[in-house]
Amino acid sequence: MKKLLVLATFLMLLGSYRTAWPADRPNILFIFSDDHACQAIGAYGSKINKTPNIDRIAKEGAVFRHSFCANSICGPSRACILTGKHSHKNGFLRNGNRFDSSQMTFPKLLQQVGYQTAIIGKWHLSSDPVGFDYWEILPGQGSYYNPDFIQMDGSRKRFEGYCTDLITDKAIDWLQEGRDADKPFMLMCQHKAPHRNWAPPPRYLTLFQDQEIPEPATLRDDYSGRSKLLKENEMSLARHFSWGHDMKLKEPNLFPDRFPSLGNGEYRRMTAEQKAAWDAAYEPENQAFIEAMKAGKLTDDDILKFKYQRYIKDYLRCVQAVDDSVGRLLNWLEDNGLADNTIVIYSSDQGFYLGEHGWYDKRWMFEESLKMPFLIRWPGVLTGGIESDALIQNIDYAPTFLEIAGAEIPEEIQGRSLVPVLKNNGQAPADWRDAIYYAYYENAAVHNVPVHDGVRTDRYKLMYFPRTREWNLFDLERDPQELNSVHDEPSYAEILAGLQKRYRDLRKFYEVNTATIPATRGDEPGWRQRNQLLIERAQQAADAQIAFIGDSITQGWEGAGKKVWEEFYAPRQAINLGIGGDRTEHVIWRLTHGNLGRIQPKVAVLMIGTNNTGHLLQDPQEVAQGVRKILDILREKLPDTHIVLHAVFPRGPHEMDLMRLNNVAINQIIRRYADDEFIHYVDINDHFLEPDGTISRSVMHDLLHLTEAGYRRWANALEPTLKELGL
Numbered sequence: 001m002k003k004l005l006v007l008a009t010f011l012m013l014l015g016s017y018r019t020a021w022p023a024d025r026p027n028i029l030f031i032f033s034d035d036h037a038c039q040a041i042g043a044y045g046s047k048i049n050k051t052p053n054i055d056r057i058a059k060e061g062a063v064f065r066h067s068f069c070a071n072s073i074c075g076p077s078r079a080c081i082l083t084g085k086h087s088h089k090n091g092f093l094r095n096g097n098r099f100d101s102s103q104m105t106f107p108k109l110l111q112q113v114g115y116q117t118a119i120i121g122k123w124h125l126s127s128d129p130v131g132f133d134y135w136e137i138l139p140g141q142g143s144y145y146n147p148d149f150i151q152m153d154g155s156r157k158r159f160e161g162y163c164t165d166l167i168t169d170k171a172i173d174w175l176q177e178g179r180d181a182d183k184p185f186m187l188m189c190q191h192k193a194p195h196r197n198w199a200p201p202p203r204y205l206t207l208f209q210d211q212e213i214p215e216p217a218t219l220r221d222d223y224s225g226r227s228k229l230l231k232e233n234e235m236s237l238a239r240h241f242s243w244g245h246d247m248k249l250k251e252p253n254l255f256p257d258r259f260p261s262l263g264n265g266e267y268r269r270m271t272a273e274q275k276a277a278w279d280a281a282y283e284p285e286n287q288a289f290i291e292a293m294k295a296g297k298l299t300d301d302d303i304l305k306f307k308y309q310r311y312i313k314d315y316l317r318c319v320q321a322v323d324d325s326v327g328r329l330l331n332w333l334e335d336n337g338l339a340d341n342t343i344v345i346y347s348s349d350q351g352f353y354l355g356e357h358g359w360y361d362k363r364w365m366f367e368e369s370l371k372m373p374f375l376i377r378w379p380g381v382l383t384g385g386i387e388s389d390a391l392i393q394n395i396d397y398a399p400t401f402l403e404i405a406g407a408e409i410p411e412e413i414q415g416r417s418l419v420p421v422l423k424n425n426g427q428a429p430a431d432w433r434d435a436i437y438y439a440y441y442e443n444a445a446v447h448n449v450p451v452h453d454g455v456r457t458d459r460y461k462l463m464y465f466p467r468t469r470e471w472n473l474f475d476l477e478r479d480p481q482e483l484n485s486v487h488d489e490p491s492y493a494e495i496l497a498g499l500q501k502r503y504r505d506l507r508k509f510y511e512v513n514t515a516t517i518p519a520t521r522g523d524e525p526g527w528r529q530r531n532q533l534l535i536e537r538a539q540q541a542a543d544a545q546i547a548f549i550g551d552s553i554t555q556g557w558e559g560a561g562k563k564v565w566e567e568f569y570a571p572r573q574a575i576n577l578g579i580g581g582d583r584t585e586h587v588i589w590r591l592t593h594g595n596l597g598r599i600q601p602k603v604a605v606l607m608i609g610t611n612n613t614g615h616l617l618q619d620p621q622e623v624a625q626g627v628r629k630i631l632d633i634l635r636e637k638l639p640d641t642h643i644v645l646h647a648v649f650p651r652g653p654h655e656m657d658l659m660r661l662n663n664v665a666i667n668q669i670i671r672r673y674a675d676d677e678f679i680h681y682v683d684i685n686d687h688f689l690e691p692d693g694t695i696s697r698s699v700m701h702d703l704l705h706l707t708e709a710g711y712r713r714w715a716n717a718l719e720p721t722l723k724e725l726g727l
């Protein structure tokens, strides 16, 4: 094998590699589904269903029990897989982002070493696939029934049938007819199933019908003992399970106070024959439920039980079709003599709550959605029946595929190749990772899960919620269901400190700087309203000559600074774009989400960063990078505007105050961002200080926020610069 690789490299250097690849470079078949939780896979010990075909991969290969995603949501997980990098590096932080397809991805690199690459099924990254010789993808989430597929020429075609089966047909067609049999292949067969709204195929509409699926122990979780943000979730079976879309009840919604109204779009797509089969399966049970509801016979808990059974059965019915797909693909490989030279992987973009914590959906860093199935068959390397406990993550897939294909792994890839683990029968080598890093960014969106990040080791999990600045710590050995955070228990003080250090170090290692990662605070009603007001204000302020951008100290021009503003700035149609509590990352979000409206001011006055200090005592270098990013955005969006970049104002009682010193250190760096053409660094901090370096409460009443006298000092100190800039 090694000799052949050397030969291959040599031939590549000769430029004649097209036909010279050794025949034993393995093919890679990557079978991927959407939202398939480990709890619903036999090989992971499912108590609720059987998946004989997926299990076969483990039986003949390996199953990884500590496999995790980096960001538990569809698009981001796919971007992590393609790039081998965490979300903040590949730029796809949340669903709705657009994947920058000009960046490095593993399929592009596989092509370069002679693999032919294809993706069929769910893509969900907005931009078209790049790096694939063949692709045929679902638009967005796609449909279960009679789905459309986007073709390589951009056209859309509708196919009659069930999505999981159609994707499998298309994958087999490509294997059979579409590929060049002389080259190794990497095929990504990516299912929509078992994503919400869990529409089963006709053949499984009545599977599990007469059974009761056991409920998870935490179905009635009350969310005590953990971050107070858990209670704000909007993904519970009890309160957020809709009438048509989830319950499959026909419209109109007869109990809108009990069920959100959302229709079943899949039903509308069905043929008459499909509808007839569907109705025959669902309607008797639906009618019985509606009658019982009308008769007032059902308690809240009865309704929850019914919802859970409806949910879990539909979910598992969809899983069953995915398992069929895996079986068909494995059989095809065998029937065509390719099984021995093809690595087969089964994975899903993240885990899912199957009623645990009362939830459906994903997003949280709790085990059920943090875990990702990862099963792999590699004939000749894995002996079969292997259960690995190595901590692996979806950022590891790209380097693994590259190493398997004999391609070089670019340095920018953050994951690690699993090949050493695989060649060691699933045992992590001594220098393997001790912890994984996780981050979720999709704030203020569907299901209302807050931004959070954290680390997980083999025993512990530390989570951080920036909005409330709460830590949660779980001892997974004693509390595997994660019902009680022990972050404030004295006996865990050392473990907490150790994990916090690991968290900080891992963030440094992966170059996570939240000061530069766009973040909305849209889950806070006050912020949402203020932001909306600023967007409207900026739409109507095309004539504004000055824009003030910042946090509460800027917003305060409308409070303590009102009189001074009237005097100095109202006559110049100035606009106030300050929001209290904002850090650099929030300003970055706002400036790229409508806050600049139609303004094109002569001067923008920026003062930001003191909350990065105040909330987190964030590393000055990191905060400065946040300021840099804001400057870059302003320069790009307002190329003719002069920017007054203020030194972050002093704070705290005296010169040795730690927060003041943090701001001093930020200023030391951002001073250098001045270009004296468009960016003007203006340090007026002396104007707020007494001769002995203290701050008078007549200038800053709380040693941070300005009084009216303070605002007057600001205006007077700024005036010469504004005059110089032509105002």
Ligand code: CA
Pocket: 034, 035, 073, 074, 195, 349, 350
């Ligand atoms: Ca998903």
